[in-house]
Amino acid sequence: MSFKREKTKDYFLLDTSVENMFINEYMASAPEGYVKAYLFALMYTNLGVDFDNEDIAKQLMMEEEDVLKAWTYWEKMGVIRKIRKESGNSLDYDVEFVLLKNMLYGTHEEAPRISSEHGIDAQMADREYREMFARIEKALGRVISGSEMVEILSWINDFGTETEVVGFAFEYCAGRNKKAVRYVGAVIKNWIMDGFRTMEEIRAHLEQIEGRSGDYRRVFRALGFKRNPTEEETRIMDTWFDKMGFKMERILEACAKTSGISSPSINYVNRILENWFAEGGKTGKVEGITNSDKMRYYELLREAEAREAEKRRQEVYSKVPRIREIDEEEQKLASSLSRIAVSNRIDKTEAREEIREKIDKIRTEKAFLLTDNGFELDYMEAEYRCPLCKDTGMLDTGERCQCFTEITEEKIRLLAKA
Numbered sequence: 001m002s003f004k005r006e007k008t009k010d011y012f013l014l015d016t017s018v019e020n021m022f023i024n025e026y027m028a029s030a031p032e033g034y035v036k037a038y039l040f041a042l043m044y045t046n047l048g049v050d051f052d053n054e055d056i057a058k059q060l061m062m063e064e065e066d067v068l069k070a071w072t073y074w075e076k077m078g079v080i081r082k083i084r085k086e087s088g089n090s091l092d093y094d095v096e097f098v099l100l101k102n103m104l105y106g107t108h109e110e111a112p113r114i115s116s117e118h119g120i121d122a123q124m125a126d127r128e129y130r131e132m133f134a135r136i137e138k139a140l141g142r143v144i145s146g147s148e149m150v151e152i153l154s155w156i157n158d159f160g161t162e163t164e165v166v167g168f169a170f171e172y173c174a175g176r177n178k179k180a181v182r183y184v185g186a187v188i189k190n191w192i193m194d195g196f197r198t199m200e201e202i203r204a205h206l207e208q209i210e211g212r213s214g215d216y217r218r219v220f221r222a223l224g225f226k227r228n229p230t231e232e233e234t235r236i237m238d239t240w241f242d243k244m245g246f247k248m249e250r251i252l253e254a255c256a257k258t259s260g261i262s263s264p265s266i267n268y269v270n271r272i273l274e275n276w277f278a279e280g281g282k283t284g285k286v287e288g289i290t291n292s293d294k295m296r297y298y299e300l301l302r303e304a305e306a307r308e309a310e311k312r313r314q315e316v317y318s319k320v321p322r323i324r325e326i327d328e329e330e331q332k333l334a335s336s337l338s339r340i341a342v343s344n345r346i347d348k349t350e351a352r353e354e355i356r357e358k359i360d361k362i363r364t365e366k367a368f369l370l371t372d373n374g375f376e377l378d379y380m381e382a383e384y385r386c387p388l389c390k391d392t393g394m395l396d397t398g399e400r401c402q403c404f405t406e407i408t409e410e411k412i413r414l415l416a417k418a
Helices: 020-027 032-044 053-060 064-077 100-105 116-124 127-140 146-159 163-174 181-193 199-222 231-242 248-256 266-279 291-319 321-341 348-372 402-406 409-417
Strands: 080-084 093-097
Touching (some): 020 100, 064 181, 127 146, 127 163, 146 163, 146 181, 163 199, 231 266
């Protein structure tokens, strides 16, 4: 005689065992979406079904990025482990669910539980991270919240990227009038997934995909077109830059000659430029300077401006020591805001408001101290040579700034020596 139990082939009629320790100690304080991701993935652990983060996101109507953040959160809490693969991709890993009862009875090595608060405190104590957040706030034109700090730090942990890349991403997106933190995170994720991790790789990548597309937009706007160029039109425009060597100013001059005709076209402009090219000597081409050289110029320019701003900051601190104390106090208050944002306090709103009032108060004091001692309010900030693009070469509209065309080999050479 044998005994058997009927088995169902419908996964959704089965049961999923959830440890009470998870419910009592972890679930209540965790973000709702993270709990959903945990439970949904747990359901599939014993079913032998292949699925990934994209599948989880679709099923739960979440963003895939939020699913990735969930695993980072649960790893820090010690309830899952990320089993890294050998692909070299920081996002390529398996998730192993920890048996919480084993941790309780000491039968398994306990994973370190690192709270979000601790992580923020440790990283905010690092000058590199403070400078990154200052750079981000400058790009956004506002103070970032504690929850946004947590999200930004999660990118560094999840994507394995650099603080310099994160700061640059915010400046890059702000230059295109895209200031949503989630949008910037998606941009960084795409760079990493495409294999671009360092600033050099990202700049080369952006130069390739954006340098010429911005030129196309300028030409089309000059012609009054409100559409994207066709493949043939981009081929023709490429010959103007690459084969004929015309500068943008010369091309726009040719576009202006279409103002008297009823139906301007790329072919019409092309005939004008072909005639000029045949005449010779009218391209106005600047030899030896690439768009990559110009972008490097802007980088060196911003670095020099940051050094000058630091000198002015130290000058102010030396003359008015209280301002240094205020800046340090503001950093501590910002860190406190972050801790409150990830805490389980029932008075979160009141606590945040109290800290913001303190920040406003000391900022007002700082403003009075600066003006009373003969300093402008923005004396410690970086001074941009071009206020339109803030020395990035790009306007808020996504177009090249006029100053981009004014860069010469001599300017680059002098800045590099400075």
